[in-house]
Amino acid sequence: MDLNMDLNAPHSMGTTIIGVTYNGGVVLGADSRTSTGMYVANRASDKITQLTDNVYVCRSGSAADSQLVSDYVRYFLHQHTIQLGQPATVKVAANLIRLISYNNKNMLETGLIVGGWDKYEGGKIYGIPLGGTLIEQPFAIGGSGSSYLYGFFDQAWKEGMTKDEAEQLVVKAVSLAIARDGASGGVVRTVVINSEGVTRNFYPGDKLQLWHEELEPQNSLLDILNSPSPEPMNI
Amino acid sequence: MSSIGTGYDLSVTTFSPDGRVFQIEYAAKAVDNSGTVIGIRCKDGIVMGVEKLIASKMMLPGSNRRIHSVNRHSGMAVAGLAADGRQIVARAKSEATNYQSVYGEPIPVKELAERVASYVHLCTLYWWLRPFGCGIILGGYDRDGPQLYMVEPSGISYRYFGAAIGKGKQAAKTEIEKLKLSEMTCREGVIEVAKIIYKVHDEAKDKAFELEMSWVCDESKQQHQKVPGDLLEEAKAAARTALEEMDAD
Numbered sequence: 001m002d003l004n005m006d007l008n009a010p011h012s013m014g015t016t017i018i019g020v021t022y023n024g025g026v027v028l029g030a031d032s033r034t035s036t037g038m039y040v041a042n043r044a045s046d047k048i049t050q051l052t053d054n055v056y057v058c059r060s061g062s063a064a065d066s067q068l069v070s071d072y073v074r075y076f077l078h079q080h081t082i083q084l085g086q087p088a089t090v091k092v093a094a095n096l097i098r099l100i101s102y103n104n105k106n107m108l109e110t111g112l113i114v115g116g117w118d119k120y121e122g123g124k125i126y127g128i129p130l131g132g133t134l135i136e137q138p139f140a141i142g143g144s145g146s147s148y149l150y151g152f153f154d155q156a157w158k159e160g161m162t163k164d165e166a167e168q169l170v171v172k173a174v175s176l177a178i179a180r181d182g183a184s185g186g187v188v189r190t191v192v193i194n195s196e197g198v199t200r201n202f203y204p205g206d207k208l209q210l211w212h213e214e215l216e217p218q219n220s221l222l223d224i225l226n227s228p229s230p231e232p233m234n235i
Numbered sequence: 236m237s238s239i240g241t242g243y244d245l246s247v248t249t250f251s252p253d254g255r256v257f258q259i260e261y262a263a264k265a266v267d268n269s270g271t272v273i274g275i276r277c278k279d280g281i282v283m284g285v286e287k288l289i290a291s292k293m294m295l296p297g298s299n300r301r302i303h304s305v306n307r308h309s310g311m312a313v314a315g316l317a318a319d320g321r322q323i324v325a326r327a328k329s330e331a332t333n334y335q336s337v338y339g340e341p342i343p344v345k346e347l348a349e350r351v352a353s354y355v356h357l358c359t360l361y362w363w364l365r366p367f368g369c370g371i372i373l374g375g376y377d378r379d380g381p382q383l384y385m386v387e388p389s390g391i392s393y394r395y396f397g398a399a400i401g402k403g404k405q406a407a408k409t410e411i412e413k414l415k416l417s418e419m420t421c422r423e424g425v426i427e428v429a430k431i432i433y434k435v436h437d438e439a440k441d442k443a444f445e446l447e448m449s450w451v452c453d454e455s456k457q458q459h460q461k462v463p464g465d466l467l468e469e470a471k472a473a474a475r476t477a478l479e480e481m482d483a484d
Binding site for chain 1: 337
């Protein structure tokens with residue numbers, strides 16, 4: 001164990017973030033690990049942040065950068081909503097995020113996924129990766145854990161899913177990424193946004209299904225000694 | 236109907252004892268002395284028309300445009316001092332492109348009207364500026380449908396079904412009120428606007444005039460443009476016929 005851990009390293013969200021459109025809205029999902037070097041600074045963070053009543057953003061990369069960008073955009077969107085007299089569209093929210101990301105690209109390190117529902121376009125997902133590109137997609141993945149999900153989504157994604165199918169897909173995907181990516185972990189949080197409103201869901205880490213070669217959680221070897229077959233690693 | 240300011244009308248930053256700002260009212264007079272400008276909101280779009288009084292026979296037809304496009308889907312027709320109008324149109328275009336750069340979508344007509352009105356109002360607040368001597372009819376088509384706004388020199392802006400400014404505004408308003416706008420298409424609206432402008436044109440007081448019209452509707456694919464040449468000619472012909480019938484009575 002490295003006793004010289006850099007506890008002052010910048011807080012980075014290793015992260016797995018996902019945004020998926022379905023027939024009627026969007027589902028956003030994320031893990032909950034915030035790391036400072038090798039130390040997990042927050043094992044239950046909420047990476048899905050509200051911008052307006054109907055638009056949320058998944059944050060990845062530098063925790064500070066992504067929080068500040070979200071804060072600025074929330075402020076601008078609030079004013080915009082007042083002037084417009086009606087809820088802002090997802091596109092406008094995404095564009096504001098993009099402008100800040102692009103114009104400050106030399107100083108920022110944050111990848112964001114904007115997702116929401118508005119009455120003109122319905123459910124929409126916009127990916128805004130590191131350089132400040134803005135791209136509208138039927139689904140988007142981001143963060144260090146997303147590397148392990150490209151093939152998975154190629155196979156598992158389909159157009160016009162139901163709300164439950166979409167949410168199950170997101171939970172499964174985040175869970176798979178957590179299994180393989182050291183910088184992702186903790187719990188799975190999802191946010192479902194549609195014409196009826198917003199629903200937050202929470203999936204504790206130990207309730208997620210075990211994937212290939214994952215072991216059951218074990219509290220202590222002492223527990224195993226008292227069990228019928230005291231062979232700890234024999235599964 | 237002239238009211239004497241007597242001392243309270245020397246500056247736009249002075250109120251009169253009865254709560255009026257005379258300079259703004261005088262600015263409105265400049266608009267009242269200009270050629271008639273009308274706009275109507277039909278069920279599928281906006282039609283605007285201008286009675287362009289021709290100062291000299293040497294002027295090229297089609298020059299001195301009074302209707303300007305602000306962006307793809309909105310346009311402004313200006314009455315009053317033409318140079319002041321150019322300034323406002325330039326500002327409106329700038330606001331529209333700025334909105335598009337920041338928010339990533341075309342400026343909603345309501346936002347545009349508010350920004351134009353704000354700008355016009357700004358020039359009524361400082362003694363080193365004079366109010367704009369123009370009235371503006373702003374028509375646009377955004378995702379909430381076609382909308383028509385009118386901005387006065389005081390900076391007031393309202394949304395209308397039908398609006399008229401300039402010399403013949405009273406007569407024009409009366410005519411517009413007779414129309415059933417909610418059932419009319421823009422194609423029909425163009426004919427009606429032409430008829431109204433020909434009707435309110437005062438042959439005795441003013442010499443020749445040129446009719447300038449624009450529309451933004453479903454038929455123009457929600458883009459602001461001059462009314463197509465053949466439809467314009469059809470409208471002018473219908474208007475002249477209607478006038479002759481009236482005179483014959």
